[in-house]
Amino acid sequence: MGLSLLSMVCLISFSSNYVTGLDNRRSTVEEFAVPDDVYKFLWSNNSYISHETLKLDFLKRMESGNLPAERYINFTIQDINYLVNVTALLRDLRDKVKEPADLSQFLKGKYESYKNFAISFLNQYNLKGVSDIKPTPAMGKYLSDYAAIMKTKEPIYFVVSMLPCSRLWVWLANNLNMNENNAYIQWKIDNMHGHPEKFKPLLNKYLDTQEKVTEANTVFRQQMQNEHDFFATS
Numbered sequence: 001m002g003l004s005l006l007s008m009v010c011l012i013s014f015s016s017n018y019v020t021g022l023d024n025r026r027s028t029v030e031e032f033a034v035p036d037d038v039y040k041f042l043w044s045n046n047s048y049i050s051h052e053t054l055k056l057d058f059l060k061r062m063e064s065g066n067l068p069a070e071r072y073i074n075f076t077i078q079d080i081n082y083l084v085n086v087t088a089l090l091r092d093l094r095d096k097v098k099e100p101a102d103l104s105q106f107l108k109g110k111y112e113s114y115k116n117f118a119i120s121f122l123n124q125y126n127l128k129g130v131s132d133i134k135p136t137p138a139m140g141k142y143l144s145d146y147a148a149i150m151k152t153k154e155p156i157y158f159v160v161s162m163l164p165c166s167r168l169w170v171w172l173a174n175n176l177n178m179n180e181n182n183a184y185i186q187w188k189i190d191n192m193h194g195h196p197e198k199f200k201p202l203l204n205k206y207l208d209t210q211e212k213v214t215e216a217n218t219v220f221r222q223q224m225q226n227e228h229d230f231f232a233t234s
């Protein structure tokens with residue numbers, strides 16, 4: 001269904017080069033096809049994954065405070081490796097992408113915040129680096145997917161690929177009911193106040209055709225699934 005709509009839009013755009021009478025119809029179809037708010041569309045189109053994630057054993061047990069500490073330790077070790085690994089990708093992207101200016105600025109800002117977060121996380125656990133951490137299969141796949149997106153797609157899709165982490169964790173933290181003496185309350189507090197809406201202007205500006213929105217949705221869904229699978233295997 002999605003595909004046939006897409007090819008229909010392409011067909012109409014194509015014909016309108018020849019038949020000027022179709023110009024009005026073409027813009028009507030495109031306005032219908034591209035959501036007004038792509039940032040919101042990506043989240044709502046994949047919200048079933050966020051709801052499935054919230055129901056996973058790891059988060060349910062965190063919520064009730066009876067998650068075995070060893071599982072949380074494993075999760076934290078993987079998370080540190082994730083942060084350091086994605087920081088390295090962001091550093092490469094920051095060096096590579098010089099324009100458009102707003103995209104370049106965004107990547108620079110993300111790199112700085114990932115880097116600072118990674119450094120403070122490493123310091124908090126007295127670690128010099130992550131080279132001895134073996135990624136679990138789920139984390140290995142997630143990180144390879146990031147690298148593949150960076151290598152094969154336009155930089156805007158790397159921005160899309162980072163949004164599931166930003167948006168899902170804030171949503172999960174806000175949707176976990178924990179009382180103050182829950183052993184895991186700090187995870188909720190630390191993750192409740194992120195600002196995923198900072199992604200919104202860029203996504204809504206650059207994902208301006210049905211084709212780009214479809215591609216973004218594929219990337220977004222894949223990375224939502226990777227987040228889900230990280231929690232599911234933790």
Ligand SMILES: *[C@@H]1O[C@H](CO)[C@@H](O)[C@H](O)[C@H]1NC(C)=O
Pocket residue numbers: 001002044045046
């Ligand atoms: C997701 O988007 C596609 C394409 O626009 C649409 O066909 C589908 O119904 C949407 N699904 C949900 C759950 O919103």
Ligand SMILES: *[C@@H]1O[C@H](CO)[C@@H](O)[C@H](O)[C@H]1NC(C)=O
Pocket residue numbers: 068070071074136234
């Ligand atoms: C922690 O990770 C190791 C290595 O993957 C695994 O063998 C162990 O069972 C995990 N511990 C828990 C409590 O899940």
Ligand SMILES: *[C@@H]1O[C@H](CO)[C@@H](O)[C@H](O)[C@H]1NC(C)=O
Pocket residue numbers: 085088135139140141143144
């Ligand atoms: C990031 O993780 C991937 C997948 O595990 C790995 O292949 C790559 O070498 C890692 N990058 C760095 C800088 O550690």
